[in-house]
Amino acid sequence: MSKNKIVFTLIIAVLMLLALSACGGRDPSEAIPSVEQTQFLRPPEDMRNFRYCEVIPVFQSGTDLYIEVYASLGLNECPEEAWNSLTANGIAEEYGAVQVNMNGPRFWLVNRTAATGESAAGKVAEFAGMQLRRAAVLEMQLSDAQGAVNGELYVDNEVQRTTTYLFTAGNMVYELTSPEGEVYRMQSYSHIVDDTLTIEDLETLGDWMDMPEGWSYEARVLTEDSVLVADGLAFVLNDSLMNSYQKILDGES
Secondary structure, eight states: OOOOHHHHHHHHHHHHTTTOOSSTTSOGGGSSOOOOOOOOOOOOSSOTTOEEEEEEEEEEETTEEEEEEEEOTTTOOOOHHHHHHOOHHHHHHHHTOSEEEEEEEEEEOOSEEEEOTHHHHOOEEEETTEEEEEEEEEEEEHHHHHHHOOOOSSOOEEEBOEEEEEEOTTSEEEEEEOTTOOEEEEEEEESSSOTTOOGGGGGGGGGTSOOOTTOEEEEEEOSSOEEEEEESOEEEEEOTTOOEEEEOOTTOO
16 A cells, blocks of 8 residues: 555545644554454455555644555455445544545555565554455655655655565556656556546556656557565555556666
């Protein structure tokens, strides 16, 4: 859930707020309290084009940054009224975060997904009556963030998660290739920048989307099933429309 441009933007905001001591010595992993899960929504068997959203708070403790990703998958379909009632500033003030990103709504492009460990059993929190599960955590030193963050899109980020994404044969996938030949497959498209974007628009996205020099975009139909595995770590980036991609590693296709 990065980790992507979202995280880069968040960290830049954190760097502007170094005077804040957000956690005041508290364990940032406990800043947002857990609740008993009372909302259940089993995702469809084929998740392609299924709506979801994420709340991503960033906490600072001394020179450490702690970033959590809370996602609606498996609990609800990110109800529009609840989502629209939330504000990043309101959540940040309530829980002592230096910044909060409202990441959504988004729509899955994977056909099925499996999660284990923290990604499957993460704590559940509640925001404006909407329950979200902690799906991923990022931790880094502030000095590392200062050296690595330029606020740019098309830069991959390390996301700590254990997930398996299945793309089934006969479906179209959408991939970015970097100037170095690294390939990233779109895992979700977003309404963050353009709320009119549809899944049908993605086939020709490369014809009009803003991309850095040397990058290319391709839409193709899979001739066989394809699996992308994150065994504790995923490399994720966002394009100029905040669509999210995961790097295809050696042995994956």
